[in-house]
Each structure stands twice: as structure tokens, then as C-alpha cells.
Amino acid sequence: MTKVTPEQFRETAAVIEAEVGKYIVGQRGVIRHTLVCLVAGGHVLLEGVPGLGKTMLVRTLARVLDLNFARIQFTPDLMPADIVGTDILEEAEDGRREFRFQPGPVFTNLLLADEINRATPKTQSALLEAMQECTVTVANRSYPLEPPFMVLATQNPIEMEGTYPLPEAQLDRFLFKVNVVYPNSQELVEILNRTTREAEPAVDVVADGPGVRALGSLARQVPVASPVSDYAARLTIATHPENEAAPDVVRRFVRYGSSPRGAQALILGGKVVALLAGRYNVAFEDLRAVAPAALRHRILLNFEGQAEGVSTDDVVREVLGHVAEP
Numbered sequence: 001m002t003k004v005t006p007e008q009f010r011e012t013a014a015v016i017e018a019e020v021g022k023y024i025v026g027q028r029g030v031i032r033h034t035l036v037c038l039v040a041g042g043h044v045l046l047e048g049v050p051g052l053g054k055t056m057l058v059r060t061l062a063r064v065l066d067l068n069f070a071r072i073q074f075t076p077d078l079m080p081a082d083i084v085g086t087d088i089l090e091e092a093e094d095g096r097r098e099f100r101f102q103p104g105p106v107f108t109n110l111l112l113a114d115e116i117n118r119a120t121p122k123t124q125s126a127l128l129e130a131m132q133e134c135t136v137t138v139a140n141r142s143y144p145l146e147p148p149f150m151v152l153a154t155q156n157p158i159e160m161e162g163t164y165p166l167p168e169a170q171l172d173r174f175l176f177k178v179n180v181v182y183p184n185s186q187e188l189v190e191i192l193n194r195t196t197r198e199a200e201p202a203v204d205v206v207a208d209g210p211g212v213r214a215l216g217s218l219a220r221q222v223p224v225a226s227p228v229s230d231y232a233a234r235l236t237i238a239t240h241p242e243n244e245a246a247p248d249v250v251r252r253f254v255r256y257g258s259s260p261r262g263a264q265a266l267i268l269g270g271k272v273v274a275l276l277a278g279r280y281n282v283a284f285e286d287l288r289a290v291a292p293a294a295l296r297h298r299i300l301l302n303f304e305g306q307a308e309g310v311s312t313d314d315v316v317r318e319v320l321g322h323v324a325e326p
Helices: 006-023 028-040 054-065 121-133 185-195 209-220 226-237 248-253 260-276 284-298 303-307 312-322
Strands: 044-047 069-073 085-091 097-103 110-114 135-138 141-144 150-155 176-179 254-256
Touching (some): 006 054, 006 209, 028 044, 028 054, 028 150, 028 176, 028 209, 028 260, 028 284, 054 069, 054 150, 085 135, 121 135, 121 150, 176 284, 209 260, 226 284, 248 303, 248 312, 260 284, 284 312
Parallel strands (some): 044 176, 069 110, 110 150
Antiparallel strands (some): 135 141
């Protein structure tokens, strides 16, 4: 695997964002957070109303990085075997019958789980092992997934009829949850200009699988000072209502706070953001930059919080304002 320098990291990331931006209008924050997740070796949950380019973002990213891409449309009748694959019985030339594993669409680099909350929890859970261990187990046999492997799941926050909300254990597997917002008028005009013509914007291949792995390897090497690690831990603990350091909004409206994976997401995301900013060390501002995406889906509101219309983004904002830097 080719090694890269911090300067090469920043240049490559900038070109990747520029190439994706040729096709995706606006959504700079969404593109940035998705790239951070990919480099950090995590998965991302994209939430937004239909038509905002979530699927096109994933397809374009796969083209720019020359990665294998697969899309699964999650529906209520989707079965786990439709995702991970299954053993099929084949007859050999000599007449003997034997089982052969037929891989499912999960055996790819970028997996788009479209409208993931439309499938049953049993089907959703088929991704748990792949997301955490990068392996798939079928009939007592484990099959490794080729790195890089990333799940990009989408869900619609409005039409909730006939959906199965993701359980906390599944949500916790996503490094980031990113909200895809509606474009403004200027961006919408540019979308119309790009999508209603005969020719589509052309994008160039910037990197490949080994190149992405090299970027991730460098990000893992970025040092984190003890005060920064302590700050990440205190931010995470402050989301728990039973903790003395929790702000009032957490004590009043939160049922459960973030798991330790939230702190891991802060550090891993902070390392990538630091390199993107041209620094080879993680600063407090890097943690604050990724905190909403890293923590919003790991906070469970209680009944009072839901009734008052409090969002987990509000909670994260209060935590960031309450927890002081060392």
C-alpha cells in the first residue's frame, strides 16, 4: 500500500471533493462528512427527503474513486439472504451435488442501502456483522469483505408509515449521521441546468481502493494529545442524564446518552478533519466540527423531549456550549 504525506492527503481530498462537486450541486458539508467517514473506515447514515441527490452522491463517489458499487432497495419483503448471499445446490459434471456460496450485493466497496428503514429489523440486522467486523457469516462459514468497505444508508424523515425505525444497536454502527438539507434557489437553478440537458457532467477518477486505504492509514497515525482525548470523553459523558457534568437539557430531555463509539467517532473524524485543514494534530475545533454528525444519532430522547419538540441536534449544541475545553 502506497504511503501518502499530509500534503498529498489534503491535495487528494480536495480533488475528490471538487470532482464530486461537478455532479452534486451544493451539499458541501454532506460531501465532506461522507468523505471523512470513508477515510476513517466508518459508515454514514444520510437522512433527507427524496430527490436531494443522496443516491447520486454515492454513485458519483464510486466513479471518482474507481470503487465497486452496489445498491440495495430496502423493502418490507427483503430477506437477509438478499443482502449477504446464500448457499446454492449445484450439480457437478460427474453428477455429484455440492453447495456453492453465491455472494450477495454486500460484497462490494460502497454499498448503498436505500431507504434502509423500510425493511424489517431482521433484514436490517443482516448488515450488523458486515459493518462491524467486515465479514459475512453464512452457514457457519465466514467470508471477508474486500477493503475499503462502506455502507451508505439513506432514510426519509417525513414519510414514516410502513417503516421500521433503526434500533439503537444498528444506529450505533454508523460513524456519522448526516442531514441532507434542501437546496437554496441558486443551487436549485444550477441543478436544473445540469440535469435537464442532454450531456451529463463528466468526472475524472482521482484515486482507487489502495489509495483510499493509504489515506485512512495516514489518518490513523495522526497524534491526539491527552487534553483532546479528555475533551472527547467529557463531551460523550455529558450526553448521559445521570452524569453530574450533564447540562440541564440533557437531564431533562435525554433518556440515554452516547455509547463509547461516539467518542471514537469524535477522535477518528477529528483526525481526518485535522489533515484536511493542513494540520498533523487534532485540535478541539476538529472535535466540535464533527460532534453533531458523530453524536446526534446516539442520543435517545425521553417522552418529555419528544413532546417538547427537542431535537438531538439541540442537545448536542447545549453539550458543546456546556463542556469547557481543558
